[in-house]
Amino acid sequence: MLRRMGSEPTTLDMFADEAVQAPRTEQIGPRAFVLRGFALPLIEQVLPALQQVLEQSPFRHMMTPGGFTMSVALSNCGRVGWVTDRSGYRYTRIDPETDAPWPALPDVLLKLAQTAAAESGFPGFTPDACLINRYVPGAKMSLHQDKNEHGYEWPVVSVSLGIPAIFLFGGMERSDKTQRVALFHGDVVVWGGEDRLRYHGVLPIKHAEHPLLGEQRINVTFRKAQ
Ligand code: SIN
Numbered sequence: 001m002l003r004r005m006g007s008e009p010t011t012l013d014m015f016a017d018e019a020v021q022a023p024r025t026e027q028i029g030p031r032a033f034v035l036r037g038f039a040l041p042l043i044e045q046v047l048p049a050l051q052q053v054l055e056q057s058p059f060r061h062m063m064t065p066g067g068f069t070m071s072v073a074l075s076n077c078g079r080v081g082w083v084t085d086r087s088g089y090r091y092t093r094i095d096p097e098t099d100a101p102w103p104a105l106p107d108v109l110l111k112l113a114q115t116a117a118a119e120s121g122f123p124g125f126t127p128d129a130c131l132i133n134r135y136v137p138g139a140k141m142s143l144h145q146d147k148n149e150h151g152y153e154w155p156v157v158s159v160s161l162g163i164p165a166i167f168l169f170g171g172m173e174r175s176d177k178t179q180r181v182a183l184f185h186g187d188v189v190v191w192g193g194e195d196r197l198r199y200h201g202v203l204p205i206k207h208a209e210h211p212l213l214g215e216q217r218i219n220v221t222f223r224k225a226q
C-alpha cells in the first residue's frame with residue numbers, strides 16, 4: 001500500500017514534536033521532580049528581580065549553631081527569611097544585618113515558584129519565604145532536612161542559576177543512599193508530600209564560568225514557612 005504523503009509522522013517528526021512538547025521532567029521521588037530549564041522563559045525578569053532584592057539585603061555568610069561559618073552566602077526575600085546564628089536556625093521577619101524587614105518577594109519569583117509547584121502536582125502554593133544562596137567554587141551544602149518550617153504540607157521549590165552543581169537527594173535518614181542529580185542554569189527541583197523531609201545537599205562546586213553570572217551558582221528556594 002502506498003503511504004500517503006504527510007499522513008503519518010516520520011521518526012524525525014516525532015522527535016521534533018517531543019522536543020517541543022515534552023516538559024523535560026525527571027522524577028526523582030514519588031512526589032519529587034526536576035523540571036529542566038523551567039526558569040529559562042522568565043530568566044530576563046528573574047535576574048534583575050534578584051539583583052534588586054540583593055541591593056536591599058546583600059549576601060552575607062552566617063554562622064551555624066555549632067560555630068562554623070557557612071561556605072554559602074545567603075540572603076532572603078518574602079514575609080520571612082531563614083537565618084542561622086549561635087542560637088539556632090529559624091525564620092525572622094527582620095534582616096538581622098539591616099534591621100529592616102526582608103525585601104518583598106518579587107512577583108516574577110512568586111510566579112515562577114507557583115507554576116513550578118503546580119506543574120509538579122502542588123497547585124495553590126503560596127510561599128512566604130524565599131532563601132537566596134550563593135555558591136562560589138568550593139562552597140557546598142552538607143546533607144540536611146528542611147524542617148524549620150511550621151508544617152510540611154507544601155513542597156520546597158528550588159531554582160538553580162549560574163554554574164552547575166551536583167545535588168544530592170537522599171532518604172529519610174542521613175545515612176540513606178543519595179541520588180546525584182546534576183543541576184544547571186534554569187533547572188527547578190520540587191519535592192513535597194512524602195518526599196518533603198528527604199535529606200539533601202550540594203557537593204563542593206567545581207570551577208566554571210557562566211556567561212551571565214560568572215563564577216558562581218545562585219540557588220533560590222521557596223517554602224511555606226509559617
Ligand atoms: C538548600 O538545600 O537549601 C539548597 C539546595 C541547593 O542549593 O540546590
Ligand code: FE2
Pocket residue numbers: 144145146200
Ligand atoms: Fe535544604
